[in-house]
Amino acid sequence: MNLHHLLLLLISGLWSPSSARLRYYYLVTEPKTWVQAQSYCRQKYTDLATVDNMAEMEELKGFIPPGFSDSIWIGLKRGPMRLWGWSSGEVLQYTNWNPGEPNGVVTDRCCLKAGGCLKCRHTQNLCLCLEPLGKFVLVKIASNWRDAETYCWQYYTNLATIHSDQEQQDVWDLLTDSDIVWIGLGFDNWLWSDGSKTTFRYWHPGQPYSATDDGNCAMVSTSWGGDWDDTACNGVMSFMCYKAPIKRGIIRLKVTSGGEMDPNDPVVMTNILTQIQQTLRKQGVGSDTTLTWQMRKGKVFSLEKTKEEQQKCSSLNSAISQT
Incomplete structure (x- = not known):
């Protein structure tokens, strides 16, 4: 699944333009x-x-x-x-x-x-x-x-x-x-x-x-x-x-780079935000909606090992303990 489709799927599930509005x-x-x-x-x-x-x-x-x-x-x-x-x-x-x-x-x-x-x-x-x-x-x-x-x-x-x-x-x-x-x-x-x-x-x-x-x-x-x-x-x-009351929420993204890019690169993060904003506009979200990254330990994205990598690490640790 490419990055664009991943973002669209996540936002569609988290945002509903028809939700009740208060004034x-x-x-x-x-x-x-x-x-x-x-x-x-x-x-x-x-x-x-x-x-x-x-x-x-x-x-x-x-x-x-x-x-x-x-x-x-x-x-x-x-x-x-x-x-x-x-x-x-x-x-x-x-x-x-x-x-x-x-x-x-x-x-x-x-x-x-x-x-x-x-x-x-x-x-x-x-x-x-x-x-x-x-x-x-x-x-x-x-x-x-x-x-x-x-x-x-x-x-x-x-x-x-x-x-x-x-x-x-x-x-x-x-x-x-x-x-x-x-x-x-x-x-x-x-x-x-x-x-x-x-x-x-x-x-x-x-x-x-x-x-x-x-x-x-x-x-x-x-x-x-x-x-x-x-x-x-x-x-x-x-x-x-x-x-309109200010609504705040956190959207969690999982990005697969294949080793070809660093998601924490400022240029890459800017491009991701732009794609999210474009998707929100298509779904009727107003231009007064702002998006910012939430940083942890100086980074926005943290590396998550795949299931295959976790299995490899588990096998390696097991082999080490046996020797």
Whole structure:
């Protein structure tokens, strides 16, 4: 096995880009535009605030002092493409559209009826919530999508997220032929500054909307109790940064040189670090990850005898003791 394959195997087993992430939020009250705020957060912290789910949104609101009246930038900005995603923040991996859907008509939210998923906008439907243990609950209260989402947040966990044909069947078993229910599937073109794939949104009812069509950046509106609004990115206001906790770990490497190189040669060690960093980048690890060698007795690598060499030494010692 060559060096490159050995490194790739070890790192794949030790690092998972999809592992849970924690964030510490920091409110900065120095007014800046969205781009200026983004630059400041990246220099001082990690980035403008990303929010993965309702629990993080409640945590973020907890950092806003009582009586604070300024709006607050977060790291959400319009992108070039519209994508479907779950309101829980999960990445979309399963769909079951009606024939011909989605048909390209611009709609924001998805509703479900027996037979598949329809697209709806600003209509009154029943809502399908998800309990903490994953059980679907049909709530027979007609509402718009945002009110349905709020109801599910308040009394359950979220609007329904469907991951498989079996879960889809479980939902259909709850519905009559005439029932149409909201689920947590939405469609938008908003992207997070740090590249996060979460599709969680917390818009105020009727938002995002801009009469001048320049509302390309998202903010937390304190006048709306923390709901999100869209506005022009060149406005100035306070902003929320986040900092990811520093994670430290030790990766142990076994390098076979065949006697052709010294692993403790500084040039060789630099090349090994470069290969590790390139592999980490391919797996989605950010550029703020740093790698350093851990030295023992002045060296990074220590010689480890192969099993064959150990057997030879054992045989030699045995022969010496017999003489």
